[in-house]
Amino acid sequence: MSTQTDGSAGAPARTYSSYSRNVALRVLMTREMAIVVALVVVYLYALGNIQFFDGPLTLFNLSKEYAPILMMALPMTLIIITGEIDLSVASTLGVSAAVTGVLVIEHDLSVPTAAVLAVVVGAVLGALNGFFVAYVGLPSLAVTIGTLALYRGLAEGLIQDKRIAGFPDTWQDWPTERIGETQYPNIVIPVVVLVVVFAVLLHFTTFGRGVFEIGLSDEAAHFSGVNVARTKLVLFTLSGAVAALAGVYVALKANSVATDTGAGFELKVIAGVLLGGVSIFGGRGALHGVVAGVLLIAVLNSALQLDGQGSEVIQIIIGLLLVGSVIASSNLSRVRALLPRRAVKTAARSTTTPPTPTPGDDTRKVVQ
């Protein structure tokens, strides 16, 4: 390795460019952008070719149905980036819906009070997952398969054979009322707020940097002073709280709560996150990709529905997209390695014998 740069005292200060690829490549040649493009293409295709897709109800229904999925996908993104997984979100949603329903309809609590309590319950359930994963050291896959059953069991136990239906009209209608003259229901507002909050948390805070570091190497993160356990606890708690919020919404939207409310949502959430370019091994992903991933599933769903296809077709497509996207992303890095970069001189070992350092050149001050 050549040492010509340390030849003299006060070695010339090197300058570094911040990025190895120009802006266009950096933004466009990403996994996330591929999904955004796919979303736009599918949307435009549906607008042009599918009858009634341009109708006023399409975006409204789509937002209404996929709001809870998108909400739960946000903390799930962070959890998967740390290399963990939370399979219990849909069951937490179920518990929250049940708590809301039982409190409002059986105990006559006001909806806001019940909602707050439900979210607290959800946060506690999430924290329990986090405790097992972060502090007991259990694999999240196993823990959350367990709590998937446990929390669903709690929801069943709370509801039993009671009929929970009929929320107060004002609250029941609010989430699905339109925002002014737009095509979007009110629920879009909290969803957008959450998207922004999670995007900032993941991409523009030290906490978010820690999340990525844990996913890339939790040992290196630990050695850099990142509190790995606390970070995971916070994420699982957030996941529980957000799932609970989604649960309140789902209960109000349906105006009833059943023992299987939200059952199976966890797989849709995970499919959306992975489709959005988040690596199941952790360490990689971006929130705009996840939003695009969930919306892609949503748009495909409503387009196919309007086209007269059954729900099973969308199931097949989600499945194929999921399989295709992991295969593509695990092979994309190989493809990208072939793309031109600025020459990486440093990586190649110099072929010459290292020059002998001249004595007396160790006066260079390193620490200011």
Next chain:
Amino acid sequence: MTTSAPRDAAAPLTLALRDVAKSFGAVQALKSGTLEVAPGSIHALVGENGAGKSTLVKIIAGVHRRDAGVFELLGDAVDFGSTAESKAAGVAVIYQEPTLFPDLSVAENIFMGRQPLGRGRRIDRARMHADSEALFARLGVSLDPRREARGLSIADQQIIEIAKAISLDAALLVMDEPTAALSGVEVQRLFAVARSLRDEGRALVFISHRFDEVFDLCDTVTVMRDGAYVSTSRVAETTESEIVSRMVGREVAELFPKTAATIGDVVLDVQGLSAAGEFHDISFQVRSGEIVGLAGLVGAGRSEIARAIFGVDAYDEGSVSVDGRPIAARRPRRAIRAGIAFVPEDRRQQGLVIEGSVARNIASIIRRRLSLGGLLTSRAENRAAAPWASTLQVKTSALDMRAATMSGGNQQKVVLAKWLATEPRLLIIDEPTRGIDVGTKSEVHRLLSDLAGEGLAILMISSELPEVLGMADRVLVVCEGRITADIPREEATPELVMAAATRSAATTPPAPTASSDKEPVA
């Protein structure tokens, strides 16, 4: 370049590699590897870290495929696509890092895939255990073949690797630093076995940084430098200094430029630190401007002590304080705030987020300071990282390059940059120059010397004895989890350090003799 290996004209060479090349992406790890090993001989392969020895070994083992060059085994051209193929062809390899299956028993680890079978192709466990015990007897150790491999000491793991390789009954046995974690007695046992294998007509390749071992055991020696073949000679016809100068391409004396520094107040004070199974009753101090070297065999507990001080691992008893203020256990962040910087042994796993960018790695500790109103931008990180990259002369084209694409020396500079950015009071550095090239090595040494000169307290763990003796103001020797010697710079000799490093707690220190001295690893 000197002549090629002397050989018996009648028998084909067991192994012949000529001008073998291998690149990983842009990094050319091996440019022209040449190695010719005759049957019935023990051949040493020496070179600095990064000289390409391990890549050569992995090509022989079938882990990597060569890009170019000749590769012959017993006279036939071969091209292994997997380790299974090389094994079938009669090659056994002991890798630097033990690769055991922690959930399986010791015996299964040795015989996996070729367990002795009884009736109905059923694994004959009794015979497998008996065979294992026979192997251990030959190596002079007593290990229970039935216990699971999880939790074994590094030395025991290495013993299992050796037993595994011997049991393969291979024509060629390659040993990549097999003695790094072994005590003197174990090394002698291994050598006895190696000699008996040689006398059976097998060929052995022995990689080591301990020259006394090379001279003790081997017949021929091949030197590599910077991924290329340098020379092959008979061990009897060469000297240590000849080999060393070929390895590094210049005189060694220049490697350790330690300048005198004013030694000030106590910065680090460790009292009675103990952790079950790791280390016991460790007490010492490091002063401002002082470099304290922690020497000892691999696995003696030096890294564990460092990790406990920094707080990434727990300890059972004792206390750690910096500048007189106690540091809470198991809280790396508090340790960082108190002014401790810790460059760990395993750069790729612990020192760096290896898949992360240069900028994020350098800014990873100081990023809290960089955020404005809780918001942190890549721009702020890049701006903070650039001057430190420049100060340490990190060679990279852009700050968003992944650390994984860089050479070991550059990676180490990134780790140092990340810690120096915190402006620490104490630097703990574990194996400062492991796996980095000669040029950067001297840069790192000079840097450490300068830092001490500016009043930083440095605790340096090193398995390279010359490094410890050249750099440290004071050498603490750790043996089996206890500090067995505290030697000031003037009195530190290789003999003294080695005696302390291999003394077992129960016995009196053996008088250093010419034959039993072992350098503590590399």
Next chain:
Amino acid sequence: MTTLAPTRPTESAGVRVLRTVLRSRELAIVIVLVAIVLFATARRSSFVFSADGWRDTLLAPSILLVLAVGQMVVVVTRNVDLSIGSTLGISAYVVGKIFVANPDTSVFVVFAAGIAVGAVVGAINGLLVTVFNVPSLVITLGMMYVLRGALTHEVGSERINAQDFPAHFEKLGTQQVLTIPVLTIIALVVVAVVGYYLHTARGGRELYAIGSDPDAAVLYGLPAARRVFGAFVLCGALAGLAGVFSTARYATAFSGTGKDIELQAVAAVVIGGVAIFGGSGTVWGAAIGAFLLVTINRALPILGISEFWQGAVVGLLIIGSIVLDRVLSIRRQHRLLEARDHA
């Protein structure tokens, strides 16, 4: 550092086996299982001591038993197969279709067909996982969707019912030999054969090695890809067999057959003490886990716990099992460290 361990007194093989059994993780769940059966029987003797009760106790777990064995083989290699519920559904539908086309089809042909369908699905999973080197969790999650979707697309709201199945096949679902149901006997044979293979064959031990450290397995030269592929084929084939079981037992096949059973199979494996990240555990454990999971569901109402809380109890069981495993492993680690100090 020293490798000199105290020499252990030699003990007879019998003592060693006994000690292994007594210390085993499997014994813990057997005790729980026996306790539950005893309590339930004490409350209501017909739980076991009636023709139907006895038959149900043995028959009910047979489907999950077969699935858990297959799942265990995959999990031990540090993989997971979430598509087995869909595979079961497809196999059940194929079996139904065969009988609709020709009611006289031999039972053996039907079994072979169901197993073959499952093996094909398993082979697809195995190929995707090993060739593209992608995580099985995602691949089999995707396959679960694709297969279930394809099945629903094909079947629609059609339902193959009892009258479509020939009597000799329906009878198989409840038939007993020496009071033991035939399906249970087949399931136990599967448990025994696979368990024997994993314990005593080189290939079986290699599955453990691969799960214990996949990188070391490759470095060691084990045929890791081939073994993992084989594990997926076996798991698929057993899911196919479970599909045949399901039609024989319930005499029905529709688009939803076998839905959500994959998580139960994973749960059974985890309860049985198989590490979710591979390398350790036994087929016996997984089988007992499946037995326990099914039996506890049947026993809870008798034990006075409302059926509505069953899900919660199952969840607690899963969490309890993995916490137990963790505690045991920490204790073992401590013992090893202390042993090193005294060596």
